[in-house]
Amino acid sequence: MIPFLDLKAPHQELQSELDEVWARVRDSGWYILGPEVDAFEQEYAAYCGAQHCVGVANGLDALHLALRALGVGTGDEVIVPSNTYIATWLAVSQCGAVPVPVEPDPATHNLDPERVEAAITPRTKVILPVHLYGQPADLDPILSIARRHGLRVLEDAAQAHGARYKGQRIGAHGDAVAWSFYPGKNLGALGDAGAVTTNDPELADRLRVLRNYGSRAKYVNEVQGWNSRLDPLQAAILRVKLAHLDEWNARRAEIAALYLRELADCGVVLPQVPDWAQPVWHLFVVRHPRRDDFQQRLAQAGVQTLIHYPIPPHRQQAYAGLGLAEGALPIAERLAAEVLSLPMGPHLPHADAKMIIGAVSEC
Numbered sequence: 393m394i395p396f397l398d399l400k401a402p403h404q405e406l407q408s409e410l411d412e413v414w415a416r417v418r419d420s421g422w423y424i425l426g427p428e429v430d431a432f433e434q435e436y437a438a439y440c441g442a443q444h445c446v447g448v449a450n451g452l453d454a455l456h457l458a459l460r461a462l463g464v465g466t467g468d469e470v471i472v473p474s475n476t477y478i479a480t481w482l483a484v485s486q487c488g489a490v491p492v493p494v495e496p497d498p499a500t501h502n503l504d505p506e507r508v509e510a511a512i513t514p515r516t517k518v519i520l521p522v523h524l525y526g527q528p529a530d531l532d533p534i535l536s537i538a539r540r541h542g543l544r545v546l547e548d549a550a551q552a553h554g555a556r557y558k559g560q561r562i563g564a565h566g567d568a569v570a571w572s573f574y575p576g577k578n579l580g581a582l583g584d585a586g587a588v589t590t591n592d593p594e595l596a597d598r599l600r601v602l603r604n605y606g607s608r609a610k611y612v613n614e615v616q617g618w619n620s621r622l623d624p625l626q627a628a629i630l631r632v633k634l635a636h637l638d639e640w641n642a643r644r645a646e647i648a649a650l651y652l653r654e655l656a657d658c659g660v661v662l663p664q665v666p667d668w669a670q671p672v673w674h675l676f677v678v679r680h681p682r683r684d685d686f687q688q689r690l691a692q693a694g695v696q697t698l699i700h701y702p703i704p705p706h707r708q709q710a711y712a713g714l715g716l717a718e719g720a721l722p723i724a725e726r727l728a729a730e731v732l733s734l735p736m737g738p739h740l741p742h743a744d745a746k747m748i749i750g751a752v753s754e755c
């Protein structure tokens with residue numbers, strides 16, 4: 393069986409560097425925040441072309457605390473994509489605010505800017521596009537709608553480390569950008585980790601206070617904050633892996649190019665890349681009208697695939713309270729029924745990619 397993703401291979405490739413990291417952190421005496429976290433924050437901000445980076449415990453907290461720092465609270469509304477991982481919506485709900493879903497452009501699976509304006513109400517505070525599957529959302533029209541209506545923009549970049557929009561790396565187009573370093577992401581820790589990048593020094597300062605008990609000086613609490621700090625051991629591991637991110641993203645792009653070329657006439661709908669987007673192929677998602685059968689046939693041929701995501705947030709029991717019945721968001725529902733993610737990763741051997749292409753062609 394060709395596995396969907398090999399999580400061990402990147403760490404075997406970097407074994408000696410990672411062993412050094414463990415010894416360095418162990419001997420440093422700093423186990424909460426401190427120099428490794430500061431260094432990663434500086435290096436990741438520089439990588440993204442952002443002024444500031446604030447490390448937090450995971451991607452959901454990055455979204456939640458960024459929304460809090462942008463002033464989102466009870467009764468506010470935040471515009472979110474109808475097809476995304478549920479974390480995007482949960483972060484809004486955790487603020488006591490309401491996620492207002494907007495349907496995607498089915499060609500790119502990303503928030504359709506043409507539909508955003510109709511969803512704005514006097515309670516809207518933030519527009520929250522997601523760079524789904526590692527492909528940037530169309531930010532310019534979203535940013536100009538936000539400016540026109542006095543709204544802020546938070547980007548969910550949990551799948552888009554290193555992706556570029558019109559040549560510029562994701563990381564500082566909107567007011568704030570939330571990152572996850574969950575192990576399977578393009579830049580992944582050996583556990584949970586996350587961050588927010590921004591060019592706004594006051595926002596960065598508020599985030600530093602919110603992630604650390606609402607405190608700037610020990611035992612002095614300005615606000616009721618959270619405990620959501622980036623772990624120094626994870627920060628040190630991320631520093632090692634950041635140095636390899638571009639090379640690993642390039643290997644993903646080679647596999648994506650192979651898939652795009654060889655699967656052009658195989659009865660699956662391939663991902664479409666607008667000319668202004670430079671995606672990082674966190675996932676390679678195809679569509680098939682009889683997806684479940686197709687997935688089963690691929691499994692029989694020895695190819696493990698996954699579905700991102702089988703149930704859109706509005707159809708989860710967790711959001712039954714919104715009262716969005718089946719058919720309420722038809723594009724998200726159709727995508728959820730048709731999408732299938734092929735194996736993709738920097739350590740997927742090209743020979744395996746060719747076997748996968750053969751299996752897809754025959755299914």
Ligand SMILES: *Cc1c(COP(=O)(O)O)cnc(C)c1O
Pocket residue numbers: 450451452453476477479480522548550551572573574584585586
């Ligand atoms: C992974 C992911 C998150 C959440 O990240 P965690 O670190 O698992 O909390 C949020 N949004 C999207 C789009 C993701 O893929």
